[in-house]
Amino acid sequence: MPHFAVITGASSGIGAEFARQLSAQGYDLMLVARRRGRLQQLAAELPCACEIFPADLSQTTECSRLLQALEQRRVDLFVNNAGFGECGCFLETDLEKELEMLDVNVRALHILTKGILQKMQRQGSGALLNVGSSAGLLPAGPYMATYYATKSYVVSLTCATAEELRSQGSSVYVGCLCPGPVDTEFNKVANVRFALPGISAAYCVRRALAGMRRHKTVIVPGPLMAAGMAMSHLVPRGVLIRMAEYQQKRKISR
Numbered sequence: 651m652p653h654f655a656v657i658t659g660a661s662s663g664i665g666a667e668f669a670r671q672l673s674a675q676g677y678d679l680m681l682v683a684r685r686r687g688r689l690q691q692l693a694a695e696l697p698c699a700c701e702i703f704p705a706d707l708s709q710t711t712e713c714s715r716l717l718q719a720l721e722q723r724r725v726d727l728f729v730n731n732a733g734f735g736e737c738g739c740f741l742e743t744d745l746e747k748e749l750e751m752l753d754v755n756v757r758a759l760h761i762l763t764k765g766i767l768q769k770m771q772r773q774g775s776g777a778l779l780n781v782g783s784s785a786g787l788l789p790a791g792p793y794m795a796t797y798y799a800t801k802s803y804v805v806s807l808t809c810a811t812a813e814e815l816r817s818q819g820s821s822v823y824v825g826c827l828c829p830g831p832v833d834t835e836f837n838k839v840a841n842v843r844f845a846l847p848g849i850s851a852a853y854c855v856r857r858a859l860a861g862m863r864r865h866k867t868v869i870v871p872g873p874l875m876a877a878g879m880a881m882s883h884l885v886p887r888g889v890l891i892r893m894a895e896y897q898q899k900r901k902i903s904r
């Protein structure tokens with residue numbers, strides 16, 4: 651029987667690329683996002699059994715509806731990928747958009763992580779990948795303050811749950827993908843242009859799947875970004891924050 655994977659935020663970018671690569675590996679899929687048309691179009695292109703599940707994950711009831719739809723099914727892989735960012739001075743950015751970001755990047759991811767890990771523990775196996783960001787590995791990101799804070803939450807939650815599962819001898823895997831810039835629709839949504847060149851979504855997903863095979867808890871795709879993140883431990887916290895500030899300011903001034 652083919653393996654079954656669920657991908658949130660599958661209507662574009664990294665999520666759509668997970669769908670392409672997992673379908674090529676023989677997975678059957680469920681694709682989740684708000685834009686039904688995009689999901690239908692992608693499902694029609696893929697050479698696998700592919701269901702779509704249009705849902706606005708900023709709504710708790712929609713997260714529950716997704717968990718309910720999966721209740722009687724075995725899920726081998728769940729990719730918690732839906733998310734977005736926003737750039738600007740914290741005193742000026744839109745509160746409603748930030749609260750929606752907390753709802754999607756933190757609240758929905760939290761609800762789905764708990765529900766799916768409980769389910770996988772009952773199943774006896776499974777893998778869950780949370781899509782964080784290299785932003786979540788840094789102490790703070792001035793001019794993208796809320797986004798960095800949400801991604802720190804993702805990294806912290808994932809590392810803690812991974813350690814709990816490991817110490818309990820569980821066969822369930824949980825990991826966190828922490829890319830730097832990736833060329834997707836992220837920028838358009840965040841209303842910015844990257845200050846650093848991005849990697850392709852295809853490369854990002856190939857490295858993510860390779861990291862999962864090696865059961866890595868934190869996966870940073872790309873040798874440059876991985877080296878940068880490893881070296882960041884040697885840099886004082888205040889300097890890292892000012893480096894992040896410099897990059898974010900360059901984005902909004904472009």
Ligand SMILES: NC(=O)c1ccc[n+]([C@@H]2O[C@H](COP(=O)([O-])OP(=O)(O)OC[C@H]3O[C@@H](n4cnc5c(N)ncnc54)[C@H](OP(=O)(O)O)[C@@H]3O)[C@@H](O)[C@H]2O)c1
Nearest residue numbers: 659661662663664683684685707733783831832834835836
């Ligand atoms: N691109 C980067 O540089 C980068 C770097 C590090 C981490 N990331 C992370 O990677 C993930 C994917 O982003 P991306 O770069 O692929 O950007 P993207 O192309 O804009 O994709 C974002 C996806 O999230 C979905 N989404 C947003 N709000 C949603 C909601 N309320 N309910 C359901 N789905 C929702 C969008 O679908 P709909 O609009 O159809 O709902 C879309 O499929 C995000 O978590 C992002 O933070 C991106």
